[in-house]
Amino acid sequence: MHAGHPAPLTYDYARVSKVSPWKTMAGHYTREGDVQELLAAADDMFVVARDGDEVALTFDASELAPLPEGWTRTYFLRADGYSKEMDINSAIPDTVEPLPFHGMTGYPYGEDEQYPDTPEHRQYREDYNTRVVVRSVPLLEASR
Numbered sequence: 001m002h003a004g005h006p007a008p009l010t011y012d013y014a015r016v017s018k019v020s021p022w023k024t025m026a027g028h029y030t031r032e033g034d035v036q037e038l039l040a041a042a043d044d045m046f047v048v049a050r051d052g053d054e055v056a057l058t059f060d061a062s063e064l065a066p067l068p069e070g071w072t073r074t075y076f077l078r079a080d081g082y083s084k085e086m087d088i089n090s091a092i093p094d095t096v097e098p099l100p101f102h103g104m105t106g107y108p109y110g111e112d113e114q115y116p117d118t119p120e121h122r123q124y125r126e127d128y129n130t131r132v133v134v135r136s137v138p139l140l141e142a143s144r
Helices: 119-128
Strands: 027-029 131-133
Touching: none
Parallel strands: none
Antiparallel strands: 027 131
C-alpha cells in the first residue's frame, strides 16, 4: 500500500510485504491459486481469505452488444459470503473457526449445530484450506 495516499488505500504489487500490521486470526486459510470452483455455488465451500489476500475475477465481455454512443456499461457482482470481525466484542475474534454456514441459526452457533461434515466438505477443507496461520499475538482477555 502507498503510505500518505488518501483513502481508499491503493495497493502496489511491486512492493509486497510478508508481514501484516494487522492482527490475523489463527486457523486454516484457503491456499493461493485458482479458486474458481469455490465461487461457482453458495454451498458453504468458500474462500477463507486473510488480510492482504485478493480474489481477481476476469470475464470475456466481447460478445456483449455494443453500447450506443455516450453510454457506459456497469457490471454488478453478486457475492455470497461472510465477514468475521476481529473486534474483542465480536464472536470468537481470535480464530478462523468455527466456519459459518448457510443453515446456522446464529453465530456463534451452539453445540447442536455444526459446519457441514459431508465427504465433499471434508475434501474441500483438505484440498483448499491448507494455508495455516498460527497465533501471532496473545489472546485478548478481560482484566479486572
